Amino acid sequence: MKATVSRRAHFNAAHRLYRKDWTDEKNDTVFGKCNNPNFHGHNYELVVSVTDAIDPDTGYVIDIKTLKDIIKEEVEDAFDHKNLNLDVPDFKDLIPTAENIAVVIYNKIKPRLKATSLLEITLYETPRNFITYSGN
Numbered sequence: 464m465k466a467t468v469s470r471r472a473h474f475n476a477a478h479r480l481y482r483k484d485w486t487d488e489k490n491d492t493v494f495g496k497c498n499n500p501n502f503h504g505h506n507y508e509l510v511v512s513v514t515d516a517i518d519p520d521t522g523y524v525i526d527i528k529t530l531k532d533i534i535k536e537e538v539e540d541a542f543d544h545k546n547l548n549l550d551v552p553d554f555k556d557l558i559p560t561a562e563n564i565a566v567v568i569y570n571k572i573k574p575r576l577k578a579t580s581l582l583e584i585t586l587y588e589t590p591r592n593f594i595t596y597s598g599n
């Protein structure tokens with residue numbers, strides 16, 4: 464018997480989408496407002512979902528307290544109230560689009576789970592725009 468356990472989390476962070484090797488004009492064309500040189504913030508909403516067999520001893524897929532602590536350590540402590548471009552080493556050479564942020568979050572959380580557990584990351588950059596990544 465398998466089930467999926469999900470926990471919702473939140474962080475605020477600033478970013479700028481641009482490539483150093485492109486002209487200002489090309490960055491504007493591709494990234495629009497998200498290329499604002501003075502950065503801008505988003506209220507990111509995160510849903511972390513773990514799928515695995517229900518442990519017959521505990522009745523848990525994962526202790527939700529454990530999942531909460533992993534998200535706090537790997538995501539909230541690392542990203543909340545940070546400038547993703549300047550403060551977070553993961554984005555030193557990686558454009559902090561919602562897609563790339565979701566991949567970075569996946570790669571931080573996955574090693575903390577049981578090897579059998581499937582992980583899915585859903586990241587909302589705005590209430591209407593969200594990204595899903597599950598390691599493919």
Ligand code: NI
Pocket residue numbers: 478497503505
């Ligand atoms: Ni943006």
